[in-house]
Amino acid sequence: MTTPRVLLLEAAGPESGALAATAVASGYQVYAATQSEAHTTYSANLRNLLAGCLLTDFSQPEQAFHDVVAYAHRIGADVVLTTNEYLTPLLAKVCAALGLPGNDPAHAAAARNKAAMSEAFARNGITAPRTLVVDDENELRRLFATEKITFPCVIKPAEGAGSAGVTVVHDPAGLAAAWRAAHTPRGMYGMPLDPRVIVQDYVEGTEYSVESLTQNGSTTHLCATRKAVTIGAHRVEVGHSLPAILPPHIERAVHQEVERAITAVGIRNSASHTEVMLTPDGGCTVIEIGARLGAGQIGFLIRHALGIDPWTALLDTALGHPADLTPTRYEYATVRFLTSPCTGRLASVAGLPPTGPGVPAVHLRTAIGDAVQDVWANRGRLGHFVVTGPDADTVDRRAELLLAQITIEVVPEPATPNGVGRPRPELRPNRAGAQEGT
Numbered sequence: 548m549t550t551p552r553v554l555l556l557e558a559a560g561p562e563s564g565a566l567a568a569t570a571v572a573s574g575y576q577v578y579a580a581t582q583s584e585a586h587t588t589y590s591a592n593l594r595n596l597l598a599g600c601l602l603t604d605f606s607q608p609e610q611a612f613h614d615v616v617a618y619a620h621r622i623g624a625d626v627v628l629t630t631n632e633y634l635t636p637l638l639a640k641v642c643a644a645l646g647l648p649g650n651d652p653a654h655a656a657a658a659r660n661k662a663a664m665s666e667a668f669a670r671n672g673i674t675a676p677r678t679l680v681v682d683d684e685n686e687l688r689r690l691f692a693t694e695k696i697t698f699p700c701v702i703k704p705a706e707g708a709g710s711a712g713v714t715v716v717h718d719p720a721g722l723a724a725a726w727r728a729a730h731t732p733r734g735m736y737g738m739p740l741d742p743r744v745i746v747q748d749y750v751e752g753t754e755y756s757v758e759s760l761t762q763n764g765s766t767t768h769l770c771a772t773r774k775a776v777t778i779g780a781h782r783v784e785v786g787h788s789l790p791a792i793l794p795p796h797i798e799r800a801v802h803q804e805v806e807r808a809i810t811a812v813g814i815r816n817s818a819s820h821t822e823v824m825l826t827p828d829g830g831c832t833v834i835e836i837g838a839r840l841g842a843g844q845i846g847f848l849i850r851h852a853l854g855i856d857p858w859t860a861l862l863d864t865a866l867g868h869p870a871d872l873t874p875t876r877y878e879y880a881t882v883r884f885l886t887s888p889c890t891g892r893l894a895s896v897a898g899l900p901p902t903g904p905g906v907p908a909v910h911l912r913t914a915i916g917d918a919v920q921d922v923w924a925n926r927g928r929l930g931h932f933v934v935t936g937p938d939a940d941t942v943d944r945r946a947e948l949l950l951a952q953i954t955i956e957v958v959p960e961p962a963t964p965n966g967v968g969r970p971r972p973e974l975r976p977n978r979a980g981a982q983e984g985t
């Protein structure tokens with residue numbers, strides 16, 4: 548067989564970088580498709596891994612589809628992959644056009660768009676929150692006036708990610724601000740987004756995600772991940788720990804629900820990340836599903852805790868080879884994200900642990916002097932550290948101790964009209980192309 552050629556739809560971001568590095572280490576040639584402004588953020592390291600790069604415009608989906616398919620033909624791509632949720636519908640279309648293993652393009656939008664997802668869940672009898680899809684603010688008012696909205700509820704954009712624009716609303720007074728937060732366009736690459744807003748019943752419970760890999764329609768669950776999420780109006784994920792051990796009967800019920808969700812959104816050959824709420828009565832409600840590996844370090848935690856290499860597994864899946872998903876160790880890993888105490892400018896960060904045994908990664912991605920935001924979306928996280936060890940108790944205790952030693956000082960600055968703490972023009976607030984989901 549000739550050297551496999553791998554085309555990544557976006558190579559920026561930690562997961563995509565790991566995928567590129569793994570592919571190169573396996574002797575594959577790696578290419579990327581991206582957009583000019585994202586390409587300028589590629590590090591020298593990443594550029595060195597790439598055999599070539601297509602600059603396209605993801606804000607023009609049809610044109611981007613044709614560009615990517617033509618480029619894939621030109622380089623003779625054997626694999627097309629993405630770790631970026633925004634690009635999963637495009638990936639499904641491209642794989643279908645090239646005859647490569649992928650997901651069902653007819654259903655791929657349902658793993659991205661929460662209105663389509665809610666319909667797919669309802670059609671397939673998946674336990675999910677009652678969901679209303681709202682076109683405009685007048686309709687929201689009408690729904691409230693006719694008592695279709697109950698409190699607490701959750702208001703979110705139809706095509707958001709990374710908790711951006713998601714608000715838990717406890718009373719009618721909070722509806723207008725939540726509408727504005729959900730309706731403010733955000734996304735990536737200027738891609739056209741569904742402007743509708745989702746209103747969901749609030750589900751009380753403990754939040755987990757399930758990390759799975761599906762090959763030819765057959766799913767293996769790698770683990771469940773326990774999430775630490777902020778309380779309050781905006782729910783930002785501040786920690787992930789895995790593998791979460793659930794009682795066997797609960798685990799069976801969760802897997803069953805997740806498998807139905809995977810099938811409902813047309814996942815046939817890819818990783819998936821399904822967020823679920825376990826309710827006090829032992830039930831499992833599916834909050835959302837993405838046709839990609841969990842972000843927020845989850846892939847790295849899987850490798851540390853279970854010895855499974857998710858990047859090789861993704862490449863094998865995309866090549867149509869059986870992936871090796873057998874754990875080679877049974878340990879535990881957690882990531883804790885650093886957040887800003889208020890909106891303003893980052894003045895100092897002290898007490899970060901050094902990397903060493905049991906602390907394989909420490910990363911501060913925000914520079915001193917950068918604009919920072921009160922905890923509002925995953926995008927506002929300042930950095931993270933990872934702790935690994937033999938069991939949950941040891942690891943969680945150590946992570947809490949390390950977190951308590953970190954001091955973050957922020958000089959408060961008022962929010963600006965179009966957001967908060969406008970970034971300095973010469974500094975990039977976020978790396979373009981890096982997805983901020985989980």
Ligand SMILES: Nc1ncnc2c1ncn2[C@@H]1O[C@H](COP(=O)(O)OP(=O)(O)O)[C@@H](O)[C@H]1O
Binds near residue numbers: 708822
């Ligand atoms: N219906 C719901 N009930 C309870 N919490 C919810 C609900 N929907 C969302 N959340 C909370 O808000 C977070 C972000 O919402 P989510 O639907 O996952 O959006 P995103 O695609 O931005 O991640 C979830 O992780 C969860 O903590």
Ligand SMILES: [Mg+2]
Binds near residue numbers: 709
């Ligand atoms: Mg989510």
